[in-house]
Amino acid sequence: MKVGIMAIGDELTSGMTQDTNSSYIAREIVAEGWELSGMLIVGDDEEAIEKGLECLMKQSDALIVTGGLGPTTDDRTTASIARAFGLKLHMNEEILGRMKKGFQAFGLPWSETNAKQALFPRGAEIIANPVGTACGFSIDPGDTIIAVIPGVPREVYRMLPEGVIPLFKRRFGEAERRRARRTIKTFGITEAEVAGKVGDLDGASLGVDIGFYPRFPENHIQLTAWGDTPDEIRETLAAVEHLIVQRLDRYIFGYDDDTIEGVVAALLTEKGLTLALAESCTGGLIADRLTNVPGSSLFLERGVVVYSNRSKTEILGVPAETIDRHGAVSEETAFAMAEGIRGHAGTDIGIGVTGIAGPSGGTPEKPVGTVFIALADADGTRCREFHFRWGRRRNKEMSSQVALELLRRLLRGVDIHG
Amino acid sequence: MKVGIMAIGDELTSGMTQDTNSSYIAREIVAEGWELSGMLIVGDDEEAIEKGLECLMKQSDALIVTGGLGPTTDDRTTASIARAFGLKLHMNEEILGRMKKGFQAFGLPWSETNAKQALFPRGAEIIANPVGTACGFSIDPGDTIIAVIPGVPREVYRMLPEGVIPLFKRRFGEAERRRARRTIKTFGITEAEVAGKVGDLDGASLGVDIGFYPRFPENHIQLTAWGDTPDEIRETLAAVEHLIVQRLDRYIFGYDDDTIEGVVAALLTEKGLTLALAESCTGGLIADRLTNVPGSSLFLERGVVVYSNRSKTEILGVPAETIDRHGAVSEETAFAMAEGIRGHAGTDIGIGVTGIAGPSGGTPEKPVGTVFIALADADGTRCREFHFRWGRRRNKEMSSQVALELLRRLLRGVDIHG
Numbered sequence: 001m002k003v004g005i006m007a008i009g010d011e012l013t014s015g016m017t018q019d020t021n022s023s024y025i026a027r028e029i030v031a032e033g034w035e036l037s038g039m040l041i042v043g044d045d046e047e048a049i050e051k052g053l054e055c056l057m058k059q060s061d062a063l064i065v066t067g068g069l070g071p072t073t074d075d076r077t078t079a080s081i082a083r084a085f086g087l088k089l090h091m092n093e094e095i096l097g098r099m100k101k102g103f104q105a106f107g108l109p110w111s112e113t114n115a116k117q118a119l120f121p122r123g124a125e126i127i128a129n130p131v132g133t134a135c136g137f138s139i140d141p142g143d144t145i146i147a148v149i150p151g152v153p154r155e156v157y158r159m160l161p162e163g164v165i166p167l168f169k170r171r172f173g174e175a176e177r178r179r180a181r182r183t184i185k186t187f188g189i190t191e192a193e194v195a196g197k198v199g200d201l202d203g204a205s206l207g208v209d210i211g212f213y214p215r216f217p218e219n220h221i222q223l224t225a226w227g228d229t230p231d232e233i234r235e236t237l238a239a240v241e242h243l244i245v246q247r248l249d250r251y252i253f254g255y256d257d258d259t260i261e262g263v264v265a266a267l268l269t270e271k272g273l274t275l276a277l278a279e280s281c282t283g284g285l286i287a288d289r290l291t292n293v294p295g296s297s298l299f300l301e302r303g304v305v306v307y308s309n310r311s312k313t314e315i316l317g318v319p320a321e322t323i324d325r326h327g328a329v330s331e332e333t334a335f336a337m338a339e340g341i342r343g344h345a346g347t348d349i350g351i352g353v354t355g356i357a358g359p360s361g362g363t364p365e366k367p368v369g370t371v372f373i374a375l376a377d378a379d380g381t382r383c384r385e386f387h388f389r390w391g392r393r394r395n396k397e398m399s400s401q402v403a404l405e406l407l408r409r410l411l412r413g414v415d416i417h418g
Numbered sequence: 419m420k421v422g423i424m425a426i427g428d429e430l431t432s433g434m435t436q437d438t439n440s441s442y443i444a445r446e447i448v449a450e451g452w453e454l455s456g457m458l459i460v461g462d463d464e465e466a467i468e469k470g471l472e473c474l475m476k477q478s479d480a481l482i483v484t485g486g487l488g489p490t491t492d493d494r495t496t497a498s499i500a501r502a503f504g505l506k507l508h509m510n511e512e513i514l515g516r517m518k519k520g521f522q523a524f525g526l527p528w529s530e531t532n533a534k535q536a537l538f539p540r541g542a543e544i545i546a547n548p549v550g551t552a553c554g555f556s557i558d559p560g561d562t563i564i565a566v567i568p569g570v571p572r573e574v575y576r577m578l579p580e581g582v583i584p585l586f587k588r589r590f591g592e593a594e595r596r597r598a599r600r601t602i603k604t605f606g607i608t609e610a611e612v613a614g615k616v617g618d619l620d621g622a623s624l625g626v627d628i629g630f631y632p633r634f635p636e637n638h639i640q641l642t643a644w645g646d647t648p649d650e651i652r653e654t655l656a657a658v659e660h661l662i663v664q665r666l667d668r669y670i671f672g673y674d675d676d677t678i679e680g681v682v683a684a685l686l687t688e689k690g691l692t693l694a695l696a697e698s699c700t701g702g703l704i705a706d707r708l709t710n711v712p713g714s715s716l717f718l719e720r721g722v723v724v725y726s727n728r729s730k731t732e733i734l735g736v737p738a739e740t741i742d743r744h745g746a747v748s749e750e751t752a753f754a755m756a757e758g759i760r761g762h763a764g765t766d767i768g769i770g771v772t773g774i775a776g777p778s779g780g781t782p783e784k785p786v787g788t789v790f791i792a793l794a795d796a797d798g799t800r801c802r803e804f805h806f807r808w809g810r811r812r813n814k815e816m817s818s819q820v821a822l823e824l825l826r827r828l829l830r831g832v833d834i835h836g
Contacts, residue, residue, distance in 0.1 A: 013454040015445030027433030036431040039459040055473035111614040283709025284702030287723040291701025303723035305705040311720035
């Protein structure tokens with residue numbers, strides 16, 4: 001079966017917003033073993049929506065439409081689709097009542113403009129929205145079934161697997177050949193180096209599709225396999241994964257939905273170790289990333305963002321003389337920061353990061369992008385120096401990523417140098 | 419004039435690669451004052467390409483096609499387009515010679531498969547590629563001119579402005595009516611409330627297009643105006659902006675590329691005030707956002723992430739008794755955190771944030787999403803209590819946004835309550 005995707009919104013056709021929904025939907029459709037006929041983006045314009053429907057329907061058994069279901073007048077998807085198929089709109093009183101109750105429960109003021117979101121084409125089946133106010137709907141006017149959902153990504157992530165795909169399965173049955181994916185996540189190696197190490201693997205003869213995807217600052221390798229049974233696919237994927245792990249082991253920090261902060265958090269929790277952070281150039285980003293992991297209060301005792309020299313001395317006990325002699329951005333200061341935070345917090349591990357994120361603050365000896373990262377534990381303190389070459393935000397992201405990777409290596413008992 | 423965009427590639431329809439070219443091209447087209455008819459993505463498939471061309475051409479005066487010009491057999495764009503218009507392919511010997519020389523110059527081995535990239539439909543005009551091997555081309559078979567360029571983003575970034583846009587200008591002339599945008603950014607008001615307050619403004623009669631865009635946790639209003647001269651457009655936008663500001667003033671924190679952290683940073687710098695942060699549930703996110711702004715070391719003295727009760731007492735001097743009696747998540751603790759960090763850091767302003775980000779840690783009296791934010795300055799300390807209802811990350815984002823907004827109000831001398 002062939003599925004078409006249509007995304008609707010002036011913010012998409014103006015290039016203001018990147019449509020990421022269609023790409024996500026395509027992955028899920030292909031993972032179900034269905035084919036994709038095409039992905040179209042049009043503005044909030046009745047004529048463009050109608051002509052787009054016409055084009056995509058010719059080549060599709062099913063259509064997924066996202067966007068243009070908001071309460072404001074510039075959202076025209078429901079009305080355009082109803083008109084295209086000669087269907088009248090009618091108010092769904094049950095949905096309207098539920099929306100009003102929802103607003104009340106959250107203490108939000110009800111406005112009559114919201115009632116627009118309870119209007120659906122006559123005969124439409126409702127697609128529930130578990131995370132937002134706008135429900136989706138489907139109509140099945142003939143050769144092509146059409147499912148319409150809001151364009152908010154977090155709503156798409158729920159409504160596609162929970163509403164749309166089950167609907168299509170009821171209509172078309174399961175696809176015969178199944179497909180599965182495995183993503184191998186590396187850090188500390190460039191895309192070209194990854195290709196150099198595993199590029200000779202012949203996906204076709206191994207029965208998998210091997211894709212390389214840079215995801216700053218990481219590089220991901222994605223394996224896709226098709227087969228008749230889940231077991232068959234699992235075995236194929238495992239065999240190729242094994243070959244890749246042999247060649248890239250030291251650079252692999254995780255798989256599929258893993259994040260480096262999640263991996264580090266799991267290791268700290270498993271080992272019952274505590275951590276404290278002293279950040280300068282990363283400005284709290286390491287603490288922010290680690291505290292995105294539920295349960296991080298179990299290991300993260302405290303973090304400090306020591307932007308001023310005075311705070312480095314006062315909170316961490318970095319000697320003013322160290323800063324005077326070697327500079328706030330130096331191996332000596334990073335050492336003292338890591339040891340200072342570990343001592344004050346009484347944790348198993350202390351991390352100190354100091355550097356120059358840019359755009360200003362660089363010198364000929366210490367250019368923008370110079371970063372020192374020190375890790376202190378019961379075995380001592382080690383420090384590494386790095387030179388990054390991006391803008392301020394990317395330098396912060398890369399520094400936080402390297403700090404987490406060094407911590408991962410320390411926790412895994414791997415050499416943090418080299 | 420209306421321009422359509424078609425991106426070709428199996429990696430796009432499989433969802434493995436996000437198409438960012440079309441969004442970039444759309445921005446450039448709109449900036450030229452032209453209109454966008456639609457953006458279509460199809461796979462490397464002759465039939466899909468042909469049908470896609472047919473659909474887009476009906477609604478477009480010009481078409482930009484990207485992708486599928488590589489040397490391998492799965493790249494089928496040139497052949498498909500030639501077939502669609504009944505044009506024969508012929509080898510461009512000049513281009514072929516240039517390609518061979520280029521390979522030699524870079525020490526790359528020449529392979530006959532590369533010769534495919536010197537094949538063009540008869541009558542095509544060549545579009546030079548200053549940064550890659552694959553040239554683009556254009557054909558002008560009737561109502562719609564079609565420009566075809568490779569899909570590599572860095573090649574698109576050169577070939578669109580240097581090759582395609584000049585070609586369209588030669589064919590259609592400069593756009594007569596120019597266009598400009600103004601984005602008004604609000605926070606603290608829902609999309610429906612925004613619509614309720616300004617939804618009656620009739621864009622058509624005011625000469626602007628008014629769009630509403632939720633950007634969690636903000637709501638943006640985008641004004642687009644067309645006109646014959648820049649002055650005319652500027653006046654139209656300013657008049658409508660004035661109407662909207664009158665109605666939404668208290669919720670507007672910035673315009674166009676402004677961020678709330680950037681606005682707060684500018685206010686602090688302008689007033690010569692210093693800031694220190696004591697974060698619990700936001701986990702360093704406020705510090706991270708403020709330190710994304712270049713020059714933030716001028717006002718941010720320090721930040722602390724006090725995840726443990728011990729760190730709240732040790733670093734901030736929050737009395738253990740306060741935490742015991744009222745809880746770590748309480749107005750009293752937030753007060754003591756804000757005052758403690760301000761006193762220790764010796765800054766003009768201190769902010770304390772404590773709450774329950776979730777998913778666990780909630781109680782019937784203090785459910786997940788309960789957050790207290792306190793601001794201390796020379797005039798005293800104020801605290802507000804909030805109840806958010808999202809997941810962990812969004813609760814962190816919303817809490818950091820509210821803290822920055824309260825700080826903005828304090829700096830602007832506006833009441834932080836209500």
